[in-house]
Amino acid sequence: MNRPGRPTRLRRRQEYGLGLLGVVLAFGVCEIVGRAGLVRRSYLPPASEVLARAAELAGDRSFLDGVGATLWAWALGLGLAVVIAVPVGLLLGSLPVVDSAVRVIVEFLRPLPSVALIPLVSLLLGTGTETEVALITYASVWPVLFNTIYGLGETDPLAKDTLRAFGFGRPSVLLRVELPATAPFIAAGIRISAAIALILAVATELLSGFGEGLGIFMAQASLATDGTRDVLAGVVWAGALGLVINGVLVWCERRLFPWTPERRGSGA
Template sequence: MTIQSTPPRRLSRTGTWVRGAVGVAVLFAASEALGRAGIVDRSYLPPASDVVVRAAELATDTEFLFNVRVTLTAWALGLLSAIAIAVPLGLLLGSVPAVNTATRAIVEFLRPIPSVALIPLAALLLGSGLEMEVPLIIYASSWPILFNTMYGLDEVDPTAKETLRSFGFGRMQVLLRVSLPSAAPFIATGIRLAAAIALILAIGTEILSGFGDGLGTFIGEAGITLNGVEDVLAGTVWAGCIGLIIDAALVRGEHRVFHWHHARQAS
């Protein structure tokens, strides 16, 4: 007698959010308990409630909101530029083997270089502000979009491409009519990954550069002031919430636009 195993049930969206909320609540309670019990000095780890209150107060601070706007501007410009560069480049490398082979060594040489290592050079050549941040964000966030685009092209049904070729469609028409629509869900996943990388790099660049404006600059300056840990953690809470909102919006949009792709994966 054969025993058929049933596939594990996927959590509903509500169940996922509930589990996430429980995890946040546990972390909040642990941080609050450590801060209140005096196990950890409050100057190093203030109670979570104090951090949340300070984060809420920053919502009415016009200078802080200006810093957040500067960071989001750099994030958006860098991400949109990365999409405009990486998607066409990925389509080219993924659909023309000769170009892929010719550029593979360059790509594999550049990809492992950490973006933070380029901050001193970028600051020297480009100065501060958006002129420095945006190129670094483009460099870092282009890779997941590029490789997801190439991977998506590899997953295109070859029968569909051959069918169009048999009807006299050229390479560009096959790319636009079959390959690009089929690869679009993979490109969207690459963009979602790149969005997180872009935000991390925008804030990290501001922290490490030590000058200019932005959320990272606020966190960095708070870290060198007396009793600034609360501001550092409040700024970090803001960064985490912004990242969560961006990811949730992209996931929701991805599921709406490519619902057919997710339905096929679930079946």
């Protein structure tokens, strides 16, 4: 029956409907402004032309290869960030002494914008995929790291004490209680980092001007005569990729962690 989940599903459909309405309204405004000549077409082409160009690019092999290169750098950087952040987060969350010892360093590094490190990383690693992946990894580490630490702090102390009372050691408590309880927080951190990683992948290509990818396509289009339509078509592709990635990760969270309160309430 899943009666408690019906209001949540209805609310979710309403949110999707409102989101679609917002997209349609934004499309209509851009189309009207472009067609009416309120803004020069070289600055803001009609939305229909931009979408048509974005659809046309789906048949361009070289463009798709560039998108594939961006997604490869995105996946590699995000994967490295998870591999680094989860163990470090478990260590810092489990050992307050270690957390206190490195807290100043972490708080110093976290606010540094990744794009500001492009010149330094380029000097160290050269102008290639390595630099892009390094910057993506650096920016993507923080949400996963802090979500892991926070998740450990939210673990039920009674469950941990119960296992200790039955003679289970620290590794067993970590694997049987803390890690399963922290997993939804880690997943949420990965979802946040996935968006950051995509932004960094495109931005690094745009600002550095090397390699291949979606950002390189947009950077080259911005230098061409009347290239605004291609730039905006690239923006459409970047936004669409972000939506698809976020949707897939949200779906995975709902399937992997049905025991969390919000999942039980939604009847997922």
